[in-house]
Amino acid sequence: MSSVEDGLLAVIEALYAAAIDSQLWLAALRSLVDFTDSHAATLWVMDSTDVPRLPSLVSFNFESGFMQQYLDHMVSEDPTVQYLVANPGQLIVHDGEYLTERDIDRSAYYDWHLRHTDARYRLLAQISPSPGVQAGVALHRTRQDGRYNKVDIERLGVLYRHIAQALTAGLR
Numbered sequence: 516m517s518s519v520e521d522g523l524l525a526v527i528e529a530l531y532a533a534a535i536d537s538q539l540w541l542a543a544l545r546s547l548v549d550f551t552d553s554h555a556a557t558l559w560v561m562d563s564t565d566v567p568r569l570p571s572l573v574s575f576n577f578e579s580g581f582m583q584q585y586l587d588h589m590v591s592e593d594p595t596v597q598y599l600v601a602n603p604g605q606l607i608v609h610d611g612e613y614l615t616e617r618d619i620d621r622s623a624y625y626d627w628h629l630r631h632t633d634a635r636y637r638l639l640a641q642i643s644p645s646p647g648v649q650a651g652v653a654l655h656r657t658r659q660d661g662r663y664n665k666v667d668i669e670r671l672g673v674l675y676r677h678i679a680q681a682l683t684a685g686l687r
Contacts, residue, residue, distance in 0.1 A: 523674070525546055526546045530677050530680075531681055534683075535684070545575050548575060548654065551638070551670060551671065554576060554633070560650045560686070563600040568590060577632060577634070578631070592624045593624055594613070594624060594625075598610075604643065608641065609667075610636055610638075635658045636658075638654045
């Protein structure tokens with residue numbers, strides 16, 4: 516087997532292990548980060564029936580203080596959250612679809628965000644388990660790592676079915 520196939524199998528195993536035992540989501544996120552050459556990852560559940568909020572958020576490689584400040588004050592300001600709320604049926608989302616470099620450079624949200632972390636770009640896989648509820652995994656890269664490209668998006672597409680099944684099982 517190639518190293519890509521080994522990495523793919525490791526991610527799939529980690530996802531299904533996390534679906535059975537929620538304590539293992541951090542390991543699954545780490546596996547996704549390694550496989551996708553990302554910097555960080557988050558597992559999120561979003562209730563968008565009123566004002567978007569994240570009642571559940573697990574992160575790998577982000578400082579807890581940054582994540583708490585994000586949850587307390589910045590969720591509704593996040594352009595990605597706004598895009599997800601407007602597009603709940605889109606299974607795979609990358610920020611290049613709705614944000615230019617100029618948008619990021621001029622965004623008050625990203626001004627705050629980039630003061631706390633060097634993660635700049637996102638690639639997400641999401642499900643909508645019920646009306647007004649979305650859940651997913653977001654991968655994050657730094658400016659130095661660059662935006663996610665077509666190969667990265669296709670690689671996440673190969674994993675999508677497993678991510679969706681793990682999220683669905685985990686939410687039950």
